[in-house]
Amino acid sequence: xxxxxxxxxxxxxxxxxxxxxxxxxxxxxRLVTRKALKIGRYLRAHGDLVDLQFxxxxxxxxxxxxxxxxxxxxxxxGEGSYLQHGIRGKEILEREGFPRHARVCERHIGVGxxxxxxxxxxxxxxxxxxxxETLEERIICYADLFYSKGEKNRGREKSLRKIRDKLKKHGKxxxxxxxxxxxxxxxxxx
Numbered sequence: 001x002x003x004x005x006x007x008x009x010x011x012x013x014x015x016x017x018x019x020x021x022x023x024x025x026x027x028x029x030r031l032v033t034r035k036a037l038k039i040g041r042y043l044r045a046h047g048d049l050v051d052l053q054f055x056x057x058x059x060x061x062x063x064x065x066x067x068x069x070x071x072x073x074x075x076x077x078g079e080g081s082y083l084q085h086g087i088r089g090k091e092i093l094e095r096e097g098f099p100r101h102a103r104v105c106e107r108h109i110g111v112g113x114x115x116x117x118x119x120x121x122x123x124x125x126x127x128x129x130x131x132x133e134t135l136e137e138r139i140i141c142y143a144d145l146f147y148s149k150g151e152k153n154r155g156r157e158k159s160l161r162k163i164r165d166k167l168k169k170h171g172k173x174x175x176x177x178x179x180x181x182x183x184x185x186x187x188x189x190x
Contacts, residue, residue: 010096011060019075020074028063028148028149029062031155035143036139036140036143037052043135050135058136062104062144064089064105065089065092066149070082071085087106089102103134103137104136107141108137111145111178111181112141112177139185142178142181160182163178
C-alpha cells in the first residue's frame with residue numbers, strides 16, 4: 001500500500017517556526033504547481049501519460065529543503081548554501097518516506113546538473129548526475145525556472161528571454177534543453 005502524502009502537513013512540520021520562509025515557499029510553490037499542472041493537462045490532452053496527482057504534490061514540495069540552507073533573505077537559517085536546497089529536500093522527503101518526490105527535489109536545479117559539471121565547477125554537491133529523467137521531473141524543473149523566491153521578483157513570471165539569458169551563463173547546452181522543453185510543454189510560446 002502506498003503511503004498517502006499531504007504536502008501541507010510536511011511543509012508545516014518543517015516551516016512552522018519560520019513564518020516568513022513558510023509564506024515565501026507557499027507563494028512560490030503554488031505558482032510552480034499551477035504552471036506544472038497547466039502543462040501536465042495540456043500534455044495529457046495530447047496523449048502523454050502524466051501523473052497529475054504526483055505532479056501537484058511534487059511541485060508543492062520541490063523546494064522543501066530551502067529551510068535547511070543559510071539563506072537569511074528567505075528566513076532560512078540552516079547550514080550550507082542555497083544551491084544545496086535540492087539535496088536537503090531529497091533528504092527530508094526520503095526521511096518522510098517519499099523517495100519519488102525526493103528525486104524531484106534533487107533534480108530540479110536549473111535544467112539539471114551532471115556529475116561532470118558538479119566536479120568541474122567544484123559545486124558543494126554530491127558528485128552524481130542530478131538531471132530530471134521523468135516527464136513529471138522535467139515539467140517541474142521547467143515550471144520552476146519561471147518563478148523566483150527573491151523579494152524583487154517574487155510572484156512574477158519571468159520572460160523566456162530572461163530565463164534563457166540566465167541559463168546561457170551556464171552554457172549553451174542548458175538553453176538548448178530549456179528550448180526543447182518549451183517547444184514540448186508550451187508550443188504556443190514559440
